[in-house]
Amino acid sequence: MATIFESSITKRLDQYLANSQKKSYFVAAVTLVFTLVIFLFGIRPAITASIRQYNDNKERTDVIVQLESKLDSLKSLTEQESLNADVIDYFRFLLPSKDRGDYIFDELTTYLNSNNIEISSIQWVRNDDQFEQLSGFLLDPPVVSRLVNIQGSTEIGDLVSFLNIIEESRRIYNVRSLQIFPVNSETLDLFSDLKPFTFNLEVQYFYWNDEIVIK
Amino acid sequence: MAEKNYIFNLLKPIEQPLTSWDRVYEWLIGRAKIIIMVTQAVIAITFFAKVALDTIAKSKDDQIEELNNQIILYTTEREPRYRLIQNKEVNYRNMWSSSRKVAPVLRELYSYIPNIGTDVVISIIGNIVSISTDDSRANLDSLETAIKSSATFSSAGASVSIEGEDIINGTGKGAFNAIIDEAVLLRGKF
Numbered sequence: 462m463a464t465i466f467e468s469s470i471t472k473r474l475d476q477y478l479a480n481s482q483k484k485s486y487f488v489a490a491v492t493l494v495f496t497l498v499i500f501l502f503g504i505r506p507a508i509t510a511s512i513r514q515y516n517d518n519k520e521r522t523d524v525i526v527q528l529e530s531k532l533d534s535l536k537s538l539t540e541q542e543s544l545n546a547d548v549i550d551y552f553r554f555l556l557p558s559k560d561r562g563d564y565i566f567d568e569l570t571t572y573l574n575s576n577n578i579e580i581s582s583i584q585w586v587r588n589d590d591q592f593e594q595l596s597g598f599l600l601d602p603p604v605v606s607r608l609v610n611i612q613g614s615t616e617i618g619d620l621v622s623f624l625n626i627i628e629e630s631r632r633i634y635n636v637r638s639l640q641i642f643p644v645n646s647e648t649l650d651l652f653s654d655l656k657p658f659t660f661n662l663e664v665q666y667f668y669w670n671d672e673i674v675i676k
Numbered sequence: 677m678a679e680k681n682y683i684f685n686l687l688k689p690i691e692q693p694l695t696s697w698d699r700v701y702e703w704l705i706g707r708a709k710i711i712i713m714v715t716q717a718v719i720a721i722t723f724f725a726k727v728a729l730d731t732i733a734k735s736k737d738d739q740i741e742e743l744n745n746q747i748i749l750y751t752t753e754r755e756p757r758y759r760l761i762q763n764k765e766v767n768y769r770n771m772w773s774s775s776r777k778v779a780p781v782l783r784e785l786y787s788y789i790p791n792i793g794t795d796v797v798i799s800i801i802g803n804i805v806s807i808s809t810d811d812s813r814a815n816l817d818s819l820e821t822a823i824k825s826s827a828t829f830s831s832a833g834a835s836v837s838i839e840g841e842d843i844i845n846g847t848g849k850g851a852f853n854a855i856i857d858e859a860v861l862l863r864g865k866f
Contacts, residue, residue, distance in 0.1 A: 474696045492707055495711060499712070504722075507726075510722070511729060518733050521740065525736060532743060532746055556768055603767075624779035625779040628778070635771075636775075637802070638801040639800045640799045641796075641798045667771055
């Protein structure tokens, strides 16, 4: 049965190829199909695999460049850290990791005394829940502010000089409010050593709470 | 008319006509052979290229691993410390530029008051300054003019009241308030 079928196909193919023009078309078509099959199942997968690998390598190169850059930055930062250890320590002193009210007290009393200001009181005011209203600006959560109220008596020039010092100080003091009152002239007459003005000053200082982590 | 001569060579073997399969065979060892050879060449070149690329990939993977190992040494301990310093520095600059300096404002205000010993109460709360004073009307007028014309202050308001002896003495009670210009009040850039 199969032989009859095969011979029938062969016979028909022979008849078809007897015509030279048809034969040319047939060969061209078969060659084209064969080339296509070879390309699709042989050449294309091989080239695609190589291109994919090439692109993967390019991505690897990018990753290497980024990692090298990061490593260089870290090495440079390490070098900078050791070179500028004093500056970093000073910066930690200016913006400490916890409330150093003792430093602030010492610093403020030194500045007040050096400007001949008589201190009546220095008080720490609780201001945790009014931070934004007090400072007038927003800060990241680890920054905590404390408010100090200073009352004393002074000459105007001395007070301006004191304010100048704390406002130029690398430790940031933010003057929140200041009220200056003249001392009654009769009282001044009675006590010759009295300063002519009293003042009420509210100053903010800041520290960095290490326990609060920025995400 | 030319007579056509036919020459018969009875010794020449008569070839059997080609079957379809013979033609396919001829095609395979003819044109298809070229295609197959080209394909083999391409696949061979690609194979060597792939081997080279795989080797490069392996070496790059090793390099990435080595770099990661080096970076881990820093990232576990040092990087968080550097980031903390960086964050602190950014906030410090922000605090510096946003915090206030009242000394220049105070200096300017007292430059407008001829007799500093007079009863002048000055109050600076946030960016608002208030002054109340008992002085001669000429000095009060001068203070009002100075505050209103100063670039440091804006939205200046003034009220002067004259009562009782003030009329005879030529004095008065003045109350002034104004908003301090931010460019003067804030420290600005670090």
